[in-house]
Amino acid sequence: MSPVSASTAYPSPTVAVASALPKRKVASSVLIVPVVGGSEDDAAAKVVANPYLDAEAVGEIEVALEALGAKGGAEQLSRVVAPSLPVDSVLAVGLGKDRDTWPADTIRRAAGVAARSLSGVETVITTMSDIDLEATVEGLMMGSYRFTAFRSDKTAPKDTGVRKITALTPDTRAATKEIAARAAAIATAVATARDLVNTPPSHLFPAEFAKRAKALGESAGLEVEVLDDKVLAKEGYGGIIGVGKGSSRPPRLVRLVHRGGNNQARTRGADSGGGKTVALVGKGITFDTGGISIKPAANMHHMTSDMGGAAAVIATVVLAAQQKLPIDVIATVPMAENMPSATAQRPGDVLTQYGGITVEVLNTDAEGRLILADAIVRACQDGPDYLIETSTLTGAQTVALGSRTPGVMGSDEFRDRVAEISQSVGENGWAMPLPEELKDDLKSTVADLANVSGSRFAGMLVAGTYLREFVADGVQWAHIDIAAPAYNTGGPWGYTPKGGTGVPTRTMFAVLEDIAASG
Structure with missing residues (x-):
């Protein structure tokens, strides 16, 4: 009997939407925030404005990014600690130069790069969803994909991978939740196709x-x-x-x-x-x-x-x-x-x-x-x-x-x-x-x-x-x-x-x- 079931071999994360950060620290968690490059080529990365982080948190993140020499280049990743935030760490992902709008696939790919880099993290919270909720959810879920059905205990990943995604958005009405659910369903379908191909x-x-x-x-x-x-x-x-x-x-x-x-x-x-x-x-x-x-x-x-x-x-x-x-x-x-x-x-x-x-x-x-x-x-x-x-x-x-x-x-x-x-x-x-x-x-x-x-x-x-x-x-x-x-x-x-x-x-x-x- 095959070790792979008809459903996806690597369980898709659950997705929820919220209008604010949690009040208490979340175990095994990371906050993904988008950052952009400054107006000068050598300028440090800046956090994309959003309603979820106060000035103290933004300052902590940007100071840490400057210390790392992060420039906010497209899909550049930087992991930092912000003590005032209720997460273990912050993962800053670059979107390139600042602009009024970003193409959906820019957000999707940035979210995917971020998700692929995570190890030992069970819960992801993100402010990228303030830019494009659908693209963020799709990118995070598709980037979280792993195919481990044929790995023995000797080589299988030791961590369970991302199990929960919380997308921050000011509007948490039913219609918004439906957008997130549709994006999650699409990403799960992609995982199903990937599982079949990888078998x-x-x-x-x-x-x-x-x-x-x-x-x-x-x-x-x-x-x-x-x-x-x-x-x-x-x-x-x-x-x-x-x-x-x-x-x-x-x-x-x-x-x-x-x-x-x-x-x-x-x-x-x-x-x-x-x-x-x-x-x-x-x-x-x-x-x-x-x-x-x-x-x-x-x-x-x-x-x-x-x-x-x-x-x-x-x-x-x-x-x-x-x-x-x-x-x-x-x-x-x-x-x-x-x-x-x-x-x-x-x-x-x-x-x-x-x-x-x-x-x-x-x-x-x-x-x-x-x-x-x-x-x-x-x-x-x-x-x-x-x-x-x-x-x-x-x-x-x-x-x-x-x-x-x-x-x-x-x-x-x-x-x-x-x-x-x-x-x-x-x-x-x-x-x-x-x-x-x-x-x-x-x-x-x-x-x-x-x-x-x-x-x-x-x-x-x-x-x-x-x-x-x-x-x-x-x-x-x-x-x-x-x-x-x-x-x-x-x-x-x-x-x-x-x-x-x-x-x-x-x-x-x-x-x-x-x-x-x-x-």
Whole structure:
């Protein structure tokens, strides 16, 4: 039995809002305060004005910061003691130069950096929430994330980590608490996606992945359907079956349905997006060796993340249900393991995708588009207004856009809408074109399509062009390629840890909210 439950392996902190500092000292606590640089380059850091600290406390903090030589540079951290405050210590986090307003992601990242630095602290109190409550809560919670499920007592962290966050805000009415609760729910969904990505393929194979998706879905009240390999073969899911043929662990297809459209009349106005249906599709390759077209050994272990799209889709539809979005959201999640064996599909084989299109498999390492195509056709049978699908699709995404910027392809208007929303939440999706001439590169001499082109250029766009062939007419569609952004192979930064990042959970949920609000 796996040591990781269907819920997050690292429990999320609880979040509360308050209008003042506690009157008595709080054990194992830290106060996080934002600071800025002075008007001169060599000026000491200054505490950002807020109503929670009196002149004595501000003076204590600024004197200590000056003694440390802290300048308030962006995301610079300084730990000091302020005897007049009811906490063990104060953690000052720099926001850079003083300004009237800060972008939400500046606050989010600063909060994340602060949270990542904390060890042996159970309670965090912060005045950053006076600038942006939502961004502060998200940043603190995402920065607090740890994945320790497979650590023995010998190497597991000795401290329990942050267990409680108190966000200081002058307005503690119910609406404000709802903002904090929504931010906490989003961060928890990101943690769920991260947990799934970080779980090694020895413990997260298609059947187990489907089991966890079902448990998460049922816990949120979703309708759940799981198709095993026998049903998939019978119903003609040739892409999923073809990719899974080389593994001893057969594939699955999971369907998770949130029926929120009936909430529209009592929760939204006449101009809302109530009654809309959104399909979500995510690539769930639990491990990708490349199959017969095998990958190089170096860094192949990173392919534990090749189900990052599926993880984000599962987390997003569960979050949509928890937040009672007044739209229907239907997730279709194909799951397979791409392995080389005597039963694996071969370069040159022809398979039939769900819906009837035949495909010549020229490269078995271009397997994600094969399982996604089956899922896209099935998702379109539900008659959605919008389709969002995401995957760790191509190494070409990394070549084109780097490790932190997802590529967004699709129908022009919806693609641009998704990219803009992605940038607004700090996941920074970038709109990419799908030139018509690329379809010619996917011609096959023996089948309707080839799964790769003969050119090494525009690999991300060619993959998007392939997927477009399976999207039903009239469906507004966007694909988010997260090949690198789903899994951080470098050092942690901002609120992003090493390993699974949870991208693009926040993008997809924000798009769902936008559709729910405006159609």
